[in-house]
Amino acid sequence: MQQIPGAVLDAIESIQLPSMPQVLLRFLSATNDDQVSMAELAKVVEQDPALSARILTIANSPALRCGVEIRNLDQGLVVLGTRLMRTLAACLAVQSVFARTAGNSRYDLTGFWGHTLRVAELAYAIATHVNYPDAGEAYLAGLLHDIGQLLLLGGMGDSYGVLLDRSADEIALQDNEDSLLSTDHTVVGAWLIDQWNLSSFMADAVLFHHKPASEIIKADTLSQIVWSAHIIDDNKNSDLLQNESTSNLATIKSMIGIESSDTAAIRQSCSERIGSLATALNIEETGYTKTLPCFSTPFEYFRPKLNDNEVTFSRMEAAVRDMATMTSIQQNLASLCTETDIVMAVRESARILFGLGRIAFLFVQQDKQLLSGANVAGQPALLQRLEIKLDAEQSLAAATALGKEPSSTFDDGRPAAASLVDIQVARALGCEGVLYVPMRVREARVGVMVYGVNGTQYARIRPRLGWMANFANLAGESIETWRELRRREQELATTMASRFEQQTRKVVHEAGNPLAIIKNYLKIVSRKLPEELDVHHELNILGEEIDRVTQIVRSLVDVVEASPATDTFDINTVIEEMLALYGETFFASCGITLVKSLEPNLPSASGDRNNLKQILFNLWKNGSEAMPDGGRFTISTRGSIVQDGQVYIEIHLSDSGPGLPQDVLQGLFKPLAPNRRPGHSGIGLSIVAAQVERLGGRISCQSEAGQGTCFIILLPQPEGHQK
Numbered sequence: 001m002q003q004i005p006g007a008v009l010d011a012i013e014s015i016q017l018p019s020m021p022q023v024l025l026r027f028l029s030a031t032n033d034d035q036v037s038m039a040e041l042a043k044v045v046e047q048d049p050a051l052s053a054r055i056l057t058i059a060n061s062p063a064l065r066c067g068v069e070i071r072n073l074d075q076g077l078v079v080l081g082t083r084l085m086r087t088l089a090a091c092l093a094v095q096s097v098f099a100r101t102a103g104n105s106r107y108d109l110t111g112f113w114g115h116t117l118r119v120a121e122l123a124y125a126i127a128t129h130v131n132y133p134d135a136g137e138a139y140l141a142g143l144l145h146d147i148g149q150l151l152l153l154g155g156m157g158d159s160y161g162v163l164l165d166r167s168a169d170e171i172a173l174q175d176n177e178d179s180l181l182s183t184d185h186t187v188v189g190a191w192l193i194d195q196w197n198l199s200s201f202m203a204d205a206v207l208f209h210h211k212p213a214s215e216i217i218k219a220d221t222l223s224q225i226v227w228s229a230h231i232i233d234d235n236k237n238s239d240l241l242q243n244e245s246t247s248n249l250a251t252i253k254s255m256i257g258i259e260s261s262d263t264a265a266i267r268q269s270c271s272e273r274i275g276s277l278a279t280a281l282n283i284e285e286t287g288y289t290k291t292l293p294c295f296s297t298p299f300e301y302f303r304p305k306l307n308d309n310e311v312t313f314s315r316m317e318a319a320v321r322d323m324a325t326m327t328s329i330q331q332n333l334a335s336l337c338t339e340t341d342i343v344m345a346v347r348e349s350a351r352i353l354f355g356l357g358r359i360a361f362l363f364v365q366q367d368k369q370l371l372s373g374a375n376v377a378g379q380p381a382l383l384q385r386l387e388i389k390l391d392a393e394q395s396l397a398a399a400t401a402l403g404k405e406p407s408s409t410f411d412d413g414r415p416a417a418a419s420l421v422d423i424q425v426a427r428a429l430g431c432e433g434v435l436y437v438p439m440r441v442r443e444a445r446v447g448v449m450v451y452g453v454n455g456t457q458y459a460r461i462r463p464r465l466g467w468m469a470n471f472a473n474l475a476g477e478s479i480e481t482w483r484e485l486r487r488r489e490q491e492l493a494t495t496m497a498s499r500f501e502q503q504t505r506k507v508v509h510e511a512g513n514p515l516a517i518i519k520n521y522l523k524i525v526s527r528k529l530p531e532e533l534d535v536h537h538e539l540n541i542l543g544e545e546i547d548r549v550t551q552i553v554r555s556l557v558d559v560v561e562a563s564p565a566t567d568t569f570d571i572n573t574v575i576e577e578m579l580a581l582y583g584e585t586f587f588a589s590c591g592i593t594l595v596k597s598l599e600p601n602l603p604s605a606s607g608d609r610n611n612l613k614q615i616l617f618n619l620w621k622n623g624s625e626a627m628p629d630g631g632r633f634t635i636s637t638r639g640s641i642v643q644d645g646q647v648y649i650e651i652h653l654s655d656s657g658p659g660l661p662q663d664v665l666q667g668l669f670k671p672l673a674p675n676r677r678p679g680h681s682g683i684g685l686s687i688v689a690a691q692v693e694r695l696g697g698r699i700s701c702q703s704e705a706g707q708g709t710c711f712i713i714l715l716p717q718p719e720g721h722q723k
Contacts, residue, residue: 020050020109109293117277119229123139130256132222137201152185163177168290201223210230333474355461356457362397364401397425397436400448592631595632604718623657631656651712654708658705665703
């Protein structure tokens with residue numbers, strides 16, 4: 001296959017792909033709805049080639065793939081999981097808004113979008129008609145057949161946009177690409193699919209879709225299907241029956257074995273489906289004759305210089321946007337369950353937000369005073385083994401970790417000279433140089449994020465180093481918070497295990513070891529001669545010993561039942577941990593007074609503590625949004641609440657907001673309708689109810705218009721702790 005020039009490869013490796021905002025908004029909404037299945041999510045994703053490519057790129061990354069062959073979008077979405085998808089959807093939305101406010105999104109993708117979806121639908125219909133074994137593969141190949149155009153546009157920006165503007169159609173574009181770039185969008189698209197390790201037939205179908213008829217007749221079936229779909233859509237305004245003798249249309253008939261009448265029927269059906277989808281998404285695509293991305297506003301070859309006031313307002317806008325972005329991303333990272341998931345989400349989020357494809361992590365090992373990349377999924381092998389002494393004079397990596405500002409091997413005023421270790425890191429990432437960004441939590445050092453960059457990339461992102469530093473600190477805080485929670489859980493488990501062991505030893509010490517008692521009795525009996533045995537007497541003694549053993553076993557059972565299981569958690573501790581994370585975001589920064597009344601020495605609850613975290617997060621978020629002008633939020637807990645003969649622990653959450661009308665209260669815990677309540681950005685409380693149910697509990701709501709809202713959660717209280 002034709003090689004892609006290095007300069008072009010550097011531009012496209014970060015996989016910057018603009019999406020249709022209507023589809024991206026639908027995807028963002030779907031990922032926040034726990035009632036949506038993976039199949040339904042796949043239906044949304046496959047409506048946009050850029051979004052499909054994003055999902056497949058991330059799902060096929062080394063950290064996630066783990067040897068599993070991913071052949072379609074359904075598999076890719078399963079690999080990602082809903083929590084990671086939620087984080088990525090938020091980052092895609094932020095990146096899209098950032099690009100628009102920064103003036104980088106001036107391209108209309110409507111004609112391109114309609115063309116790619118029609119080719120995808122046509123490829124699927126043709127594959128079904130000719131009994132191709134995997135019609136889904138044909139759909140995906142058709143959807144991605146022009147993905148190279150988006151990849152070049154996202155990576156090269158206006159320099160590629162000029163080529164698009166000067167090209168009347170794809171053939172003219174391909175000639176312009178070959179002349180000026182020494183490659184074209186078919187080669188770039190095939191390269192991307194090869195990165196995913198998908199079927200080489202799919203990459204070939206993308207690579208060959210502009211080949212002449214004389215060559216395509218010798219290709220594989222999938223390539224012929226995608227080529228035919230592309231030709232049919234190119235002739236979407238012509239009468240296929242009258243023009244069936246046209247060279248390319250005649251080739252389709254002889255090559256695929258599909259009659260012109262069938263081709264016309266398939267085209268009509270596919271066009272109607274895309275028209276219906278466009279209407280549902282509020283996209284007007286019927287008037288577009290050009291199938292290439294195009295400037296939505298006239299291209300300015302020389303942009304006017306901003307005056308001082310405009311520069312100041314631009315910086316202020318960026319600062320406000322960054323604050324909003326960080327809050328959203330932090331909330332999504334907090335929902336992840338493992339450190340591996342958090343690191344993976346941080347890596348993929350950074351790729352989306354900053355447009356850099358080669359990212360690694362070096363974490364501080366305080367006990368050894370080292371920076372290490374070990375045990376980080378998806379890292380290059382060299383970084384997995386590398387250990388860097390935490391000494392500012394030894395390497396730029398260490399100097400950055402000990403400092404507070406990002407530094408790069410391209411900076412003249414860097415805090416330390418680039419050492420051989422820094423060169424090793426750059427080589428491991430396959431880049432000309434590196435950018436280190438410290439991860440800190442106040443004065444605590446967590447590590448550094450490592451970006452592999454070349455000179456051009458560094459010049460592009462240099463104005464955004466402040467945002468990258470804030471993002472790295474947010475990542476460090478998320479990771480360190482997770483570690484601290486795990487340390488507390490381990491301490492609690494150790495304390496409970498020690499207490500159980502002490503109580504067990506106490507019982508055995510005071511009453512005796514039951515096995516030793518039985519063994520001792522049998523030993524005495526066995527030493528007696530037959531004539532010395534009084535059966536009646538011995539049976540009485542045996543009965544007394546059995547009663548004694550029974551009492552000991554009962555005492556041990558009481559100890560076991562009184563000890564919390566390994567999957568238990570302290571409700572007050574979880575509340576305090578969540579307040580440490582979100583108290584500022586949801587309450588203090590919003591002018592909301594927090595009133596807290598937690599009953600001490602509550603019994604531990606059983607189940608997954610992450611369910612309670614999600615419940616609190618969602619209800620606090622909704623409560624905060626209900627009081628935009630400030631107010632009061634009360635959190636209280638009580639034990640030994642009896643309802644219907646069952647003993648519960650109660651969690652009481654109330655706000656002083658406007659309250660809820662009766663019609664909303666009646667369906668509060670049902671899934672939200674597609675036309676969800678205007679202005680309501682919280683999640684559907686059906687999700688909260690499902691999480692309470694997983695913990696074996698109940699949830700109810702009391703509210704009156706103008707009187708605030710109160711949620712009462714009841715979780716089962718262990719029997720050994722009931723009063």
